[in-house]
Amino acid sequence: xxxxxxxxxxxxxAPAPSFTPPEPAGAGRTAWRVVLAVALGVAVAALGTATHxxxxxxxxxxxxxxxxxxxxxxxxxxxxxGLTTLAAAxxxxxxxxxxxxxxxxxxxxxxxxxxxAIPVAxxxxxxxxxxxxxxxxxxxxxxxxxxxx
Numbered sequence: 001x002x003x004x005x006x007x008x009x010x011x012x013x014a015p016a017p018s019f020t021p022p023e024p025a026g027a028g029r030t031a032w033r034v035v036l037a038v039a040l041g042v043a044v045a046a047l048g049t050a051t052h053x054x055x056x057x058x059x060x061x062x063x064x065x066x067x068x069x070x071x072x073x074x075x076x077x078x079x080x081x082g083l084t085t086l087a088a089a090x091x092x093x094x095x096x097x098x099x100x101x102x103x104x105x106x107x108x109x110x111x112x113x114x115x116x117a118i119p120v121a122x123x124x125x126x127x128x129x130x131x132x133x134x135x136x137x138x139x140x141x142x143x144x145x146x147x148x149x
Contacts, residue, residue: 030084037077037085041092044073045131049100052127063123063130070131074138079146083139090135097128 048070054062070093077085101124 033081033085034088037088038092040073041089042096044069045093045096049097053123063126067130071134074135078138
């Protein structure tokens with residue numbers, strides 16, 4: 001070995017130890033990604049539910065940001081590991097948004113019913129159905145957009 005920057009192939013006649021950690025099994029990796037996707041869906045839905053009625057100069061910036069975050073989460077999960085993680089994130093999102101729409105102990109809700117005042121009602125309807133629609137759109141995007149090259 002003439003180059004001092006090269007590591008030896010053997011150490012005292014034994015093969016040099018490998019420094020790369022082993023890859024987890026395929027099913028274990030997918031299960032871990034599903035768990036993380038559900039957690040991401042829950043976090044995005046909780047954040048979006050809390051902020052979707054935010055207005056700035058009478059513009060629904062909270063709703064726009066919440067729907068953009070939902071779309072980017074769906075795109076990330078689809079690109080990350082396909083439809084399995086997208087479905088997991090969608091499940092976390094839907095369950096969290098649904099639970100937040102139920103009345104709390106004092107009768108308050110974060111997602112208003114359609115019979116509420118007009119600005120509040122349309123923002124809540126757009127948040128609930130818009131998020132589901134955007135996740136569905138991402139699910140039907142062409143597979144080749146998410147393939148590694």
